[in-house]
Amino acid sequence: MQHDDIKDRLLDAALIHVAFDGWTEATFKAAVADAGIDPALARALCPRGAVDLALGFHARGDAMMLELLGASHLDGMRFRDKIALAVRLRLEAVPDREAVRRGVTLFAMPQYAADGAKAIWGTCDLIWNTLGDTSRDVNWYTKRATLSAVYSSTVLYWLGDDSPGHEATWAFLDRRIDDVMRFEGMKAKVRGNPLLKPLLAGPEWLAAQIHAPKDRRGDLPGSVGGAD
Template sequence: MSDAEFDKIRDQLVLAVLPHAVFEGWSMTALQAAAADLGLDSSVSERAFLAGPVAAVEHFVALADQLMVEDLSSTDMAALKVPERVFKAVAVRLERWQPHREAIRRALAVLALPGNALAATRVTCRTIDAIWRAAGDNSHDFSWYTKRATLTAVYTATMLYWLDDSSDDGADTLAFLRRRLADVGRVTQMRRKVEGWFSRGRRPGAPHRR
């Protein structure tokens, strides 16, 4: 079996495990049940994820990143302003996984374990980068880091809000996301003003010299 074929099996397994993860968590028991649902030998789940459940969670998040980009393919992102592009990317992502919030909560619990800190950092960085790239960001200067650090805070807060959102179709979560992005926009505008003042040798509030 080629690597590409085995990757497809991994994709199928992490999707099939979602209903089982609600009750069993992201465990080998849940992965074996997913393999059985697909008509595969239970040993396949072990060979697919040699590092155990955390590897399955990492693969799931990577697949979610890929599907987010595919879901956005029908959207004319170029016609939107950058904040709307970011909003659209996150909204599309949350909409796809709305029926599986509890399974995703259990996935986050795996990443929250002390021994999985590096995996948690990896998947978060990849997801944030995928969102920014989907939004058309190709920066290579210091703003590359600041944009991703800022969005990490917004995305993490939004995910936590979404997990407990009982509103229809996650409407409250989308409103929360809009508010957080608006807050970031206001801070960014103020930072640019301050940078402009100092670049012209002026202090904020200092009188203008004629």
């Protein structure tokens, strides 16, 4: 059996316990026992126990989102609507909202906050890459940082949303994306204003020195200065 298959078995077994015990050591041990996996092998595959399973659960949702996006008809859609659809599909790919709620609690802990931030950044990077983003300058970072903020706030709203079909969440998501689009429009107006444009000369020069990572599969950092 492949290691990925074993981790999938562990994750499936863990999800039964997460609603009661969270992403904890108790859940990990119960999953190992239920899946009939050798404890030493399970620990070798998941050195941090349930934390690694929680990250695996997030990655599984990302993979499902990509499948759903691939089956969607995006031709003719505005780009902001494609982004909104991707975030919506990512949330609809979640089979267990309580597992996400418990994950939010886990990754709010200081020792795991960086893992949670990296997971969200990875989701947003997948969305931009899948929708054809080709930026290589500072926009590579700002697009992902902005979407990470939109995604995070939408997840928190969704966790407390009991409206039919989560319609309140999708309306909230649309408002957040509209806010971003208005901000981008304001920046464009400033650049087009001959009185205000000189104020951006310094910041835009600095931004032009920042480049995205050479390896699209990587995270941070990129580079500053010459072209990468």
